Every structure is written in structure tokens, then in C-alpha cells.
């Protein structure tokens with residue numbers, strides 16, 4: 001079997017897509033955390049965009065979280081993607097909505113004031129509404145865990161934490177099925193193993209570094 005080494009940054013939602021897939025499949029892997037504010041030279045040589053995740057498969061480097069996920073899905077059981085090509089293609093297309101929500105959640109994390117926060121929250125809510133219309137429940141495609149669950153969970157988790165910090169935003173007010181979806185995913189052992197145990201605290205500390213507004217809100 002090939003050796004797998006994942007290059008990670010603790011709070012990165014894209015890396016967590018890979019660790020969720022690895023944990024759901026029970027595949028052994030090594031993980032190395034780097035500091036993205038001080039990227040090591042070896043990392044910059046390996047990573048075309050200077051971004052995590054990287055997955056080293058023996059001597060070959062893969063990048064881009066959804067590509068890594070699909071490689072893992074083609075090489076390790078249980079298969080996460082639907083076997084039916086049309087359903088699989090449709091879910092791969094939905095990855096783009098998960099990517100958009102991940103981007104909007106990040107812009108909420110870096111918002112400098114309440115206006116910016118509300119603006120990006122509105123964008124997130126538009127994306128959540130699209131997911132709400134498609135999610136089958138309790139998971140994306142019913143009872144079975146699929147690739148879209150792995151791709152979307154990290155952003156949803158971070159939105160739950162933002163919602164706890166800013167209850168007035170009512171992030172999930174119009175998307176109860178999405179809220180039930182993230183709640184169901186939080187209970188899965190593989191999801192719980194997919195990050196460091198103190199991820200939430202690390203996330204909240206990072207928020208303070210991204211914007212003084214978050215620091216003020218946390219200490220209020």
C-alpha cells in the first residue's frame with residue numbers, strides 16, 4: 001500500500017475534507033502541520049499555489065482538496081461517491097456550492113466590521129438556501145455518507161461557531177435541514193477524529209487575529 005502524508009494547517013477547512021475522507025475510510029496516514037504565516041521552503045517547492053492540503057502519495061504530490069478526495073475515493077473503500085455516473089457528476093457539480101460557502105465563511109472570519117460581517121453572512125445564507133433545497137437528510141444523500149458530506153462539513157462547522165459568537169446573525173434561521181445535516185455530521189466518530197481536539201478554540205483564537213471586531217465580541 002502507498003504511504004500517505006498530509007501537509008496541513010490546523011484550522012484549514014480544505015485540509016479537513018481530506019482528513020474526513022481518510023478517517024471515514026480508516027486509511028492510515030501521517031500528518032504534518034505547518035505555519036502558513038511562515039511557509040517552509042520544502043513546502044513552497046512542493047505546493048504549486050503555496051496552499052494546503054498537500055497529499056504526498058509515496059513520492060508524488062497531490063494538491064487541491066477535491067482532487068485529493070477523489071483520488072482517495074478511487075483507491076480506498078468504502079466508496080464515498082455514488083456509483084451512478086450521473087449522480088456522481090451532479091454531486092461533483094455541487095462541490096462548487098460548498099466551495100462558495102467556504103469562501104463566504106472565510107470572508108465572515110476576516111470581516112472588519114458588522115456591515116462586512118452581515119454582507120458576507122447574506123452571501124452564505126444564499127448558498128445555504130441552495131443546499132437546503134437539495135439536501136436529502138439526515139445526510140446529503142440520505143443515510144449514506146457521501147463525498148459532498150466531507151466537502152461541505154468543514155464550512156458548516158465553522159458557520160455554527162460563527163453563529164454561536166454572533167447569534168443575532170441567525171445564520172441557519174431559514175435552513176433547518178442544513179442545520180440538522182451539520183448536527184448529524186458532528187456526531188460521526190470519523191468527523192470527530194478529523195481534526196485536532198481543540199479545533200474550536202484554535203478557530204476562535206484565529207478569528208481574533210483576523211479581525212479586532214471578533215476579539216472585542218469574544219471579550220464582551
Ligand SMILES: N[C@@H](CCC(=O)N[C@@H](CS)C(=O)NCC(=O)O)C(=O)O
Nearest residue numbers: 012013014050051052053064065066
Ligand atoms: N482550492 C484549494 C484551497 C486551499 C486553501 O485555500 N488553503 C488555504 C488554507 S485554508 C491556504 O493554504 N492558504 C495559504 C495561502 O493562501 O497563502 C483546495 O481546495 O485545496
